[in-house]
Amino acid sequence: MNSFKYIGWGLVIIIVLGACKKQSLLTYNAADNIYFFYKKITLRLDSINFTFAYSPDALKDSSVMIPFTVTGKPAAEDREFTVTVDPASTTQAGVHYILPDKFVLAAGKLVDSFPVKLLRTPDLQKGTFFLRLNLVPNDNFQTDIKSIEGILDSINTLSLKINITDILSQGTYWTSILQAYFGTFSVKKVKLLNQVTGMPIDIMINGIYDLNLNAKCAYYAISMSRYLKDQATAGKTIYEDDGITPMTMNSNYQ
Amino acid sequence: MKKIFLYSILFIIPAVVITSCYKDTGNYSYHAINVVTIGNYDTVKGYTALYKDTLRISPAIISSEDVTDDDAYTYKWWYHKSTSVSTIDDSLLAKTKNLNVPVNIAPGTYILMYEVTDKNTKVLVHVRTTLTVTTEVFEGFMVLSDVNNQSRLDMLSYNKTNSIFTQFTDVLKKQNSTVPMNGTPYQVHCMPYVGTNITQQGYGIFLLNSVGTNRVNQETFGWDPTYNIRYLMAGDVPANFAAKRITGLNVSATNYLYYMVGQDNNVYCYSTQAGYAFRYSPLNVYTPSGITFKVAPYIATNGSIAVMYNTDKKTFVTAAAASSNSVTDVAPALNYPTGLDLLYMECIYYVEAGVVPNTYAILKDPATQKIYLLNFVLAKAQTYYQEITGTDFNLATNYAVSPDHNYVFYSVGGKLYEYDMYLKSSFLMADYGASSISYLSFPHFSSRFNKPNYMSWSKSLLVGVVDAAGTAGSNGKLDQYSIPDVNGQLVKTNSWMGFGKIVSVGYRDR
Numbered sequence: 099m100n101s102f103k104y105i106g107w108g109l110v111i112i113i114v115l116g117a118c119k120k121q122s123l124l125t126y127n128a129a130d131n132i133y134f135f136y137k138k139i140t141l142r143l144d145s146i147n148f149t150f151a152y153s154p155d156a157l158k159d160s161s162v163m164i165p166f167t168v169t170g171k172p173a174a175e176d177r178e179f180t181v182t183v184d185p186a187s188t189t190q191a192g193v194h195y196i197l198p199d200k201f202v203l204a205a206g207k208l209v210d211s212f213p214v215k216l217l218r219t220p221d222l223q224k225g226t227f228f229l230r231l232n233l234v235p236n237d238n239f240q241t242d243i244k245s246i247e248g249i250l251d252s253i254n255t256l257s258l259k260i261n262i263t264d265i266l267s268q269g270t271y272w273t274s275i276l277q278a279y280f281g282t283f284s285v286k287k288v289k290l291l292n293q294v295t296g297m298p299i300d301i302m303i304n305g306i307y308d309l310n311l312n313a314k315c316a317y318y319a320i321s322m323s324r325y326l327k328d329q330a331t332a333g334k335t336i337y338e339d340d341g342i343t344p345m346t347m348n349s350n351y352q
Numbered sequence: 353m354k355k356i357f358l359y360s361i362l363f364i365i366p367a368v369v370i371t372s373c374y375k376d377t378g379n380y381s382y383h384a385i386n387v388v389t390i391g392n393y394d395t396v397k398g399y400t401a402l403y404k405d406t407l408r409i410s411p412a413i414i415s416s417e418d419v420t421d422d423d424a425y426t427y428k429w430w431y432h433k434s435t436s437v438s439t440i441d442d443s444l445l446a447k448t449k450n451l452n453v454p455v456n457i458a459p460g461t462y463i464l465m466y467e468v469t470d471k472n473t474k475v476l477v478h479v480r481t482t483l484t485v486t487t488e489v490f491e492g493f494m495v496l497s498d499v500n501n502q503s504r505l506d507m508l509s510y511n512k513t514n515s516i517f518t519q520f521t522d523v524l525k526k527q528n529s530t531v532p533m534n535g536t537p538y539q540v541h542c543m544p545y546v547g548t549n550i551t552q553q554g555y556g557i558f559l560l561n562s563v564g565t566n567r568v569n570q571e572t573f574g575w576d577p578t579y580n581i582r583y584l585m586a587g588d589v590p591a592n593f594a595a596k597r598i599t600g601l602n603v604s605a606t607n608y609l610y611y612m613v614g615q616d617n618n619v620y621c622y623s624t625q626a627g628y629a630f631r632y633s634p635l636n637v638y639t640p641s642g643i644t645f646k647v648a649p650y651i652a653t654n655g656s657i658a659v660m661y662n663t664d665k666k667t668f669v670t671a672a673a674a675s676s677n678s679v680t681d682v683a684p685a686l687n688y689p690t691g692l693d694l695l696y697m698e699c700i701y702y703v704e705a706g707v708v709p710n711t712y713a714i715l716k717d718p719a720t721q722k723i724y725l726l727n728f729v730l731a732k733a734q735t736y737y738q739e740i741t742g743t744d745f746n747l748a749t750n751y752a753v754s755p756d757h758n759y760v761f762y763s764v765g766g767k768l769y770e771y772d773m774y775l776k777s778s779f780l781m782a783d784y785g786a787s788s789i790s791y792l793s794f795p796h797f798s799s800r801f802n803k804p805n806y807m808s809w810s811k812s813l814l815v816g817v818v819d820a821a822g823t824a825g826s827n828g829k830l831d832q833y834s835i836p837d838v839n840g841q842l843v844k845t846n847s848w849m850g851f852g853k854i855v856s857v858g859y860r861d862r
Contacts, residue, residue, distance in 0.1 A: 295588075309550065309627075310586050310627045310629040311627060312626050313586035313627025314587075314629070315627075316586075316626070317632055319640070320631075320641050320677060321633070323640060350640065351640045351641070351677065352639065352640065352641060
């Protein structure tokens with residue numbers, strides 16, 4: 099009878115030892131998803147603002163690279179995916195934009211981009227048009243990642259809006275910096291400044307990177323003031339587009 | 353069986369318990385490790401090396417355990433800009449026991465660090481000292497002379513360690529510089545023009561002559577076309593733009609202010625606070641786009657306000673700020689005179705505690721031919737305005753006002769006079785006989801604070817003398833005098849010969 103106890107204990111020990119099996123690791127197991135991955139500096143966005151306004155007149159088209167990314171493992175071969183144009187888009191295919199024939203994620207990559215060729219049509223000078231591209235599922239990819247929480251709001255990762263314009267706008271720095279030299283903004287004024295003094299058209303966006311900005315602006319404003327005065331003296335006063343307001347620089351530079 | 357089983361458990365359990373609770377008594381037997389000190393390493397005077405030369409230092413490793421094998425240690429030599437505390441500025445020089453490296457570090461003062469690590473104990477010992485990298489033309493007086501209507505720059509290079517000046521005649525030729533000097537010389541001016549917050553190499557050595565205005569490289573005096581003054585100007589500047597005169601003030605380590613009088617007789621202003629460029633729009637106007645008036649080539653500034661002289665209207669005008677694009681007539685309440693011709697003006701100013709922008713102007717009444725001295729602290733009301741009754745003052749050709757005495761020095765031919773403003777009389781201080789005095793100044797240093805030599809030299813008069821009978825190019829002499837109180841005779845402190853006709857003297861300071 100006693101031997102039963104020992105056998106019993108032995109069995110218990112064996113069972114206990116046997117129960118401690120090493121657990122196998124859990125690995126990633128989900129479908130590959132595709133979604134747009136556009137970031138401006140570090141901020142994730144779902145719209146791209148593109149302008150032709152600061153480019154020279156000779157530039158007639160430009161390609162924008164649309165970045166996207168996928169989940170899952172990189173593949174050894176190219177994988178196609180599907181992009182559709184949202185019917186709400188105000189731009190017209192072939193007129194304002196040209197999309198590639200195929201949308202391909204290159205082999206071995208997880209982040210890639212495809213080009214959208216934008217065409218500089220005259221109607222862009224009067225308004226802003228947009229192209230909305232949507233990602234839809236296909237054999238290679240699902241579209242389960244629909245949004246990502248950004249800093250300010252929720253970013254739609256399956257639909258990307260590209261705003262296109264050729265309107266020369268005053269940008270962020272006109273009221274804060276340039277107005278002190280050149281006065282109120284007008285497209286006519288900026289183009290005339292560019293013509294008369296050589297002021298670059300993109301000064302509204304790139305000027306802040308120029309160490310000599312203040313000295314150059316002072317020179318442009320004074321030279322322009324002289325030119326405007328000379329024209330007025332010769333009886334050819336230059337007016338703004340309304341035909342009534344004479345064009346002037348800021349009062350400190352007149 | 354049961355008993356054996358029970359007894360074995362009774363034995364095993366306490367055995368296990370007892371052995372698991374052994375007290376850890378620790379290890380209290382210490383032994384000495386190798387303690388390293390570094391000898392033969394000058395931490396007091398530091399080391400000086402010539403740029404592009406080789407620096408050799410052989411320290412001694414003194415070991416307490418007599419570990420003398422070179423391989424027992426690893427070594428590191430670093431240098432580091434002395435004013436910086438960030439380790440980003442550390443640069444590795446060598447990993448050998450002795451230092452034997454070419455000095456490719458820009459001239460200046462650095463901290464040199466030496467680290468020795470014992471491979472066995474991993475203990476690190478380090479020492480630091482200063483390393484000064486100099487060149488033969490590190491600092492000194494820059495003497496610009498006229499030699500047969502061409503410009504020549506000579507240098508009195510100063511070695512601070514042994515207080516010796518070495519004279520380099522035609523220092524630009526010695527340095528193989530190609531800066532254009534084939535015109536009549538106007539001025540040499542040394543001062544930073546951009547702070548170290550923008551670039552490490554922002555010191556300007558400006559050379560003005562009739563063929564152009566150029567800078568030269570601050571260390572090598574080299575030149576290429578981008579050193580032309582036009583590259584510091586914003587606007588549509590003509591290719592042949594040249595300046596006659598530059599006035600500059602070092603307001604702070606990041607704030608430099610310049611006024612330049614072009615050969616077009618217009619005034620242009622440069623400030624690091626207003627775009628780091630000379631605005632190519634004349635300042636001698638009453639409205640930014642107005643017509644220019646004729647302006648005298650003398651400008652006084654305190655770092656923000658500037659005072660100039662309108663020679664058409666014969667009145668003082670003032671620019672309110674470094675960013676100004678026009679001037680206004682000075683307020684009548686300041687009591688500056690009008691209707692006179694300006695012969696000379698200078699503002700003696702350093703941005704130091706206790707120093708005010710003391711401005712002196714010498715004016716002549718075109719009707720009566722009388723000459724007057726005007727004194728005011730810049731932008732404040734006039735405090736002295738009286739006729740100058742000094743000997744032959746109407747024949748004076750050079751002027752210089754003492755920064756720390758009420759004396760106006762002037763030269764008539766070969767005679768040097770000291771005019772005391774309050775005694776209203778002149779004292780003959782030097783007579784060079786048949787030679788003539790071509791230059792007078794109290795040199796302006798861009799920064800002299802806490803530098804005893806510069807302090808003393810800024811208050812000493814420099815007199816350039818030329819002997820017409822001598823050989824052009826070596827008939828010039830430079831004398832330096834210290835100025836005693838109570839109109840005492842000037843004391844000659846230095847004298848150098850072998851220049852051309854001296855036109856301007858600057859100081860390349862450090």
